[in-house]
Amino acid sequence: xxxxxxxxxxxxxxxxxxxxxxxxxxxxxxxxxxxxxxxxxxxxxxxxxxxxxxxxxxxxxxxxxxxxxxxxxxxxxxxxxxxxxxxxxxxxxxxxxxxxxxxxxxxxxxxxxxxxxxxxxxxxxxxxxxxxxxxxxxxxxxxxxxxxxxxxxxxxxxxxxxxxxxxxxxxxxxxxxxxxxxxxxxxxxxxxxxxxxxxxxxxxxxxxxxxxxxxxxxxxxxxxxxxxxxxxxxxxxxxxxxxxxxxxxxxxxxxxxxxxxxxxxxxxxxxxxxxxxxxxxxxxxxxxxxxxxxxxxxxxxxxxxxxxxxxxxxxxxxxxxxxxxxxxxxxxxxx
Amino acid sequence: xxxxxxxxxxxxxxxxxxxxxxxxxxxxxxxxxxxxxxxxxxxxxxxxxxxxxxxxxxxxxxxxxxxxxxxxxxxxxxxxxxxxxxxxxxxxxxxxxxxxxxxxxxxxxxxxxxxxxxxxxxxxxxxxxxxxxxxxxxxxxxxxxxxxxxxxxxxxxxxxxxxxxxxxxxxxxxxxxxxxxxxxxxxxxxxxxxxxxxxxxxxxxxxxxxxxxxxxxxxxxxxxxxxxxxxxxxxxxxxxxxxxxxxxxxxxxxxxxxxxxxxxxxxxxxxxxxxxxxxxxxxxxxxxxxxxxxxxxxxxxxxxxxxxxxxxxxxxxxxxxxxxxxxxxxxxxxx
DNA sequence: CGAATGTGTGCATAGCTATTCACTCGCCAT
DNA sequence: ATGGCGAGTGAATAGCTATGCACACATTCG
Numbered sequence: 001x002x003x004x005x006x007x008x009x010x011x012x013x014x015x016x017x018x019x020x021x022x023x024x025x026x027x028x029x030x031x032x033x034x035x036x037x038x039x040x041x042x043x044x045x046x047x048x049x050x051x052x053x054x055x056x057x058x059x060x061x062x063x064x065x066x067x068x069x070x071x072x073x074x075x076x077x078x079x080x081x082x083x084x085x086x087x088x089x090x091x092x093x094x095x096x097x098x099x100x101x102x103x104x105x106x107x108x109x110x111x112x113x114x115x116x117x118x119x120x121x122x123x124x125x126x127x128x129x130x131x132x133x134x135x136x137x138x139x140x141x142x143x144x145x146x147x148x149x150x151x152x153x154x155x156x157x158x159x160x161x162x163x164x165x166x167x168x169x170x171x172x173x174x175x176x177x178x179x180x181x182x183x184x185x186x187x188x189x190x191x192x193x194x195x196x197x198x199x200x201x202x203x204x205x206x207x208x209x210x211x212x213x214x215x216x217x218x219x220x221x222x223x224x225x226x227x228x229x230x231x232x233x234x235x236x237x238x239x240x241x242x243x244x245x246x247x248x249x250x251x252x253x254x255x256x257x258x259x260x261x262x263x264x265x266x267x268x269x270x271x272x273x274x275x276x277x278x279x280x281x282x283x284x285x286x287x288x289x290x291x292x293x294x295x296x297x298x299x300x301x302x303x304x305x306x307x308x309x310x311x312x313x314x315x316x317x318x319x320x321x322x323x324x325x326x327x328x329x330x331x332x333x334x335x
Numbered sequence: 336x337x338x339x340x341x342x343x344x345x346x347x348x349x350x351x352x353x354x355x356x357x358x359x360x361x362x363x364x365x366x367x368x369x370x371x372x373x374x375x376x377x378x379x380x381x382x383x384x385x386x387x388x389x390x391x392x393x394x395x396x397x398x399x400x401x402x403x404x405x406x407x408x409x410x411x412x413x414x415x416x417x418x419x420x421x422x423x424x425x426x427x428x429x430x431x432x433x434x435x436x437x438x439x440x441x442x443x444x445x446x447x448x449x450x451x452x453x454x455x456x457x458x459x460x461x462x463x464x465x466x467x468x469x470x471x472x473x474x475x476x477x478x479x480x481x482x483x484x485x486x487x488x489x490x491x492x493x494x495x496x497x498x499x500x501x502x503x504x505x506x507x508x509x510x511x512x513x514x515x516x517x518x519x520x521x522x523x524x525x526x527x528x529x530x531x532x533x534x535x536x537x538x539x540x541x542x543x544x545x546x547x548x549x550x551x552x553x554x555x556x557x558x559x560x561x562x563x564x565x566x567x568x569x570x571x572x573x574x575x576x577x578x579x580x581x582x583x584x585x586x587x588x589x590x591x592x593x594x595x596x597x598x599x600x601x602x603x604x605x606x607x608x609x610x611x612x613x614x615x616x617x618x619x620x621x622x623x624x625x626x627x628x629x630x631x632x633x634x635x636x637x638x639x640x641x642x643x644x645x646x647x648x649x650x651x652x653x654x655x656x657x658x659x660x661x662x663x664x665x666x667x668x669x670x
Numbered sequence: 671c672g673a674a675t676g677t678g679t680g681c682a683t684a685g686c687t688a689t690t691c692a693c694t695c696g697c698c699a700t
Numbered sequence: 701a702t703g704g705c706g707a708g709t710g711a712a713t714a715g716c717t718a719t720g721c722a723c724a725c726a727t728t729c730g
Contacts, residue, residue, distance in 0.1 A: 006398060007452075007477060009716060020680050025718055032718095035678060050476040055453035057717040060391050061685045063341060067434075067454075075420045076615065081410035088437035097450060099402075100435040102423035115432060117342075118390035119402075141385040142342060224619065257620035280411065284559065285592035286621040344686060355710045360688055367688095370708060392687040396715045 008049040017045035028053050059120060068307065069099045069121045071112075073128050077222055077250055079277045079294070083127055083149070086300040094304065096122070103128070113138045123147065123307045147303045150195040159306040159316040161299055165195050168292045168322050169202020170209070172245040172274050175290075175324065177210050179331040181243025181272055184215040187230045187255055189222045189247030196222075196247045199276065203245050216241050219251060227254025235263050242271050249275035249282055249291055256287055256329065267329040278325050288328040295320055343384040352380035363388050394455060403642065404434045404456045406447075408463050412557060412585060414612045414629070418462055418484065421635040429639065431457070438463070448473045458482065458642045482638045485530040494641040494651040496634055500530050503627045503657050504537020505544070507580040507609050510625075510659065512545050514666040516578025516607055519550040522565040522590055524557045524582030531557075531582045534611065538580050551576050554586060562589025570598050577606050584610040584617055584626055591622055591664065602664040613660050623663040630655055 010024040017024070019038060026032035027042035045051075059065045068091055072080055084100075091098050099121060101112060113135050116124060123145045133153065139146055140157040148160040176184060186203055189196030204214060216239075219230035227246060231254065234241055246252035252275035259265040267273045275282065278293035298320045306316060326333075345359040352359070354373060361367035362377035380386075394400045403426055407415055419435075426433050434456060436447060448470050451459060458480045468488065474481055475492040483495040511519060521538055524531030535552075542550060551574075554565035562581060566589065569576055581587035587610035594600040602608045610617065613628035633655045641651060661668075 005478060006715095007455075010718095011716080021717080022680060022719080023678090025716095026679090029718075033678065038678080050473075052449055052452035052477065054395075054455065054716055055450075056391050056395050056455065057685075057715085059685095060389075060395070060716085061718075063685090070435075075416035078413060078416070081413070081416050084435070085410045085437065088435060092437065095446075097454070098435045100405075100419075100423065100433045102420065102427065111430075114387055115390075117387035119432070120342075120389065120391065138385075142387065143340060224615070253619065261620045280559070281616075284588065285596045341685095346686080356687080357689085357710060358708090360686095361709090364688075368708065373708080389686055392685085392715075394715095395686090396688075398715090 007054075008051045010051070010053065013042060013046045013049055013051045016049060017042045025053075063120055064122055065120045066095065067097045067099050067119060067121045069101055069116050069124045071101045071103060071124060071126045071128055073103060075102075077248070077277075078279050078281065079248070080127060082279075082296045083300070086296045087125065087303070090300050090304050117142050117144065125149070125303060125307070126151065126153075145307060145309065147306050149299065149303070150193075152194040154315050154317075156315070159309065159318075161302045161306065161318045161320060162198075163195065163292075163294050163299075163322045164319050165198035165322075166202035166205070168276065168324075169199045169204070169245070170206035171202075171324060172199075172292075173203050173206025173210065173212075175326075175330065176243035176245065176272055176274060177207075177212065179243075179268070179272060179333060183239065183241045183243065184212065185234050185241030185244045186215040186217050186219075187227055187234075187244055187246040187251050188217060188219040189251065190220060193222070193247075199245075199247055215245070219247065222248050222250055224250050224254040224257075227251030228258045229254075231255040231258035232262065235259065235265070240271075244271060244273045246273065246275045249277040249279045249289060251275075252289055252291070252329075253281065253287055256289070260286075268331045272331060273329040275329075276322075282325075282327065290327045290330040291325055292322040293325050294322050342389075343386045345386070345388065348377060348381045348384055348386045351384060352377045360388075398455055399457055400455045401430065402432045402434050402454060402456045404436055404451050404459045406436045406438060406459060406461045406463055408438060410437075412583070412612075413614050413616070414583070415462060417614075417631045418635070421631045422460065422638070425635050425639050452477050452479065460484070460638060460642070461486065461488075480642060480644065482641050484634065484638070485528075487529040489650050489652075491650070494644065494653075496637045496641065496653045496655060497533075498530065498627075498629050498634075498657045499654050500533035500657075501537035501540070503611065503659075504534045504539070504580070505541035506537075506659060507534075507627075508538050508541025508545065508547075510661075510665065511578035511580065511607055511609060512542075512547065514578075514603075514607060514668060518574065518576045518578065519547065520569050520576030520579045521550040521552050521554075522562055522569075522579055522581040522586050523552060523554040524561075524586065525555060528557070528582075534580075534582055550580070554582065557583050557585055559585050559589040562586030563593045564589075566590040566593035567597065570594065570600070575606075579606060579608045581608065581610045584612040584614045584624060586610075587624055587626070587664075588616065588622055591624070595621075603666045607666060608664040610664075611657075617660075617662065625662045625665040626660055627657040628660050629657050 011021050013024045014021045023038055024042050026034040027039045088098055125147045127149045136146055136153055136155055140155050146158045150162045186200055216234055218233040219226050252273055265271055275289045275291040278291040282289040282291050302318050346356050348359045349356045358373055359377050361369040362374045423433055460482045462484045471488055471490055475490050481493045485497045521535055551569055553568040554561050587608055600606055610624045610626040613626040617624040617626050637653050
């Protein structure tokens with residue numbers, strides 16, 4: 001209708017209710033000193049006008065927006081969806097809002113930092129494989145806390161929470177050995193992912209600890225296609241592995257499908273397969289994948305805790321244990 | 336360190352650079368009238384102090400935050416991830432931010448509307464199966480445009496963009512008939528989803544148009560388990576269907592897995608299966624699912640356009656055609 | 671009855687930026 | 701020489717809420 005409409009302000013409500021603007025503010029502030037009758041009159045006027053308090057002036061004064069920025073690199077991996085879901089719940093429960101920022105892998109720093117700083121976000125959560133050290137530095141200068149998931153970024157205002165990726169790698173080696181694996185293979189994730197690196201190192205360490213030769217290696221991505229490619233690479237050679245640890249579930253699915261489809265091999269009879277993430281799909285009939293559960297809720301709980309740490313001096317890094325969920329892509333152990 | 340630190344303001348920068356606050360503002364405003372030498376001096380001071388313009392005062396005056404709220408019911412369905420990804424891209428390209436809001440299905444209205452209004456979000460995108468008419472009404476009163484995805488909500492400030500669900504249902508019926516289907520089944524989504532209702536109605540219409548008897552029916556959810564249950568229901572009876580249209584891909588995967596696992600049936604030999612959404616997983620080896628592609632990018636493009644429509648008088652509803660992608664869960668047609 | 675306490679209300683202000691208005695200064699044209 | 705003009709700058713202000721301060725009034729107590 002009118003070109004320059006503006007939402008009703010507390011002053012408008014005050015006028016309508018015949019009170020001062022302060023009274024309106026107090027009516028909407030729990031625990032404020034105001035007569036019940038006045039509050040009722042204000043509320044009636046507010047209801048009639050459709051008034052909602054504007055949060056921005058408060059933010060302007062306190063520099064606390066109640067907004068947490070969550071930075072992700074993409075959504076192709078259902079693991080991100082799980083994380084997002086858990087974060088969303090936790091933030092809502094804490095009365096905060098989530099600003100979702102998607103960046104094309106590398107150049108996070110460009111406009112994004114300016115935007116986040118401009119909106120005065122309370123904190124940044126990065127689910128990025130790798131976060132630009134530069135961007136992190138800029139946020140630190142603005143005293144905006146950063147919580148990093150499965151990354152190894154370090155700095156003054158940076159806290160990190162990770163799975164015990166190395167330990168899981170070791171556990172994978174032990175499990176596969178215990179279940180009768182003899183020739184081991186590792187299906188790698190992207191080289192720039194600290195989680196991938198730690199999982200591989202742990203697996204290698206575990207094998208060495210057991211006196212076994214190092215694993216064959218293929219792959220290089222967290223996606224299905226990368227796993228499929230890895231399986232073709234590994235099984236086209238003469239010396240085929242019979243026990244695989246995959247950097248994540250998505251790659252493991254690709255592996256399993258190619259093994260069955262192209263090579264007529266199934267798990268766990270011909271090859272045992274272990275994944276990482278414990279996606280919903282891990283229970284699906286074609287896979288029934290043994291996998292490490294990252295306990296997303298625990299990750300998020302820790303992250304929420306780290307968000308509100310005020311002192312930025314000490315660099316905090318927390319680890320959340322992952323839990324091995326055995327299904328039928330590995331052989332049964334005695335119980 | 337200091338308890339009450341505050342980020343540098345334009346006044347701080349002005350003091351440091353020996354100019355007025357106005358000059359600082361102009362230095363950061365493209366196209367503003369300012370001498371190049373002054374701008375350089377301001378920029379140097381800003382850099383030294385780590386100054387970022389605070390966006391809130393501008394928002395306070397213009398009531399345009401640049402924030403679009405995206406409301407979702409959950410992330411379990413990868414289709415939401417696709418939508419989110421596309422929206423995120425589009426909003427970033429338009430220089431806007433996404434506030435992600437997750438609601439527990441029904442009670443959206445509680446605090447959420449207050450929050451969104453309080454932050455002065457420019458618009459709300461709802462990817463919810465059903466949106467509370469009440470919440471929608473409240474947002475309308477605040478003149479906050481709503482764009483609904485695959486929903487049938489109507490009202491003054493509400494615009495909707497949907498797939499041609501009915502037409503797709505008809506097309507599914509024709510395809511399955513043309514490929515030799517004789518006994519038809521429909522695997523339903525949740526009853527409160529307008530998309531589910533339209534797809535089923537279209538399928539029924541298509542069958543009737545071809546002079547075929549109505550389809551058997553099972554299911555009632557958009558998830559894998561629901562599809563699995565539906566398959567068990569349908570194939571435990573004596574009169575088994577040989578052509579299935581599933582309300583979405585996730586359910587279709589459940590169907591296919593149960594058919595293979597529990598009944599030893601495969602697609603397309605024993606049963607033909609058609610899904611909806613064309614998820615990434617539809618190409619996976621165990622499925623190779625024929626499915627309707629919703630063209631997420633087109634949905635989002637239309638939604639972005641509808642977001643900025645100012646006039647709230649006419650109720651806009653746009654439809655985006657879906658595209659049939661044939662894979663190997665249906666038989667080959669002559670080409 | 672005076673004082674003290676407590677309750678309820680209004681006034682004024684901080685918080686930060688973009689923008690309008692007014693002003694100065696140097697330069698050109700008449 | 702003087703009016704006009706454009707460029708560059710600073711002062712002032714709007715936008716909205718929460719809150720500290722002051723004040724008015726009622727109530728209670730010594």
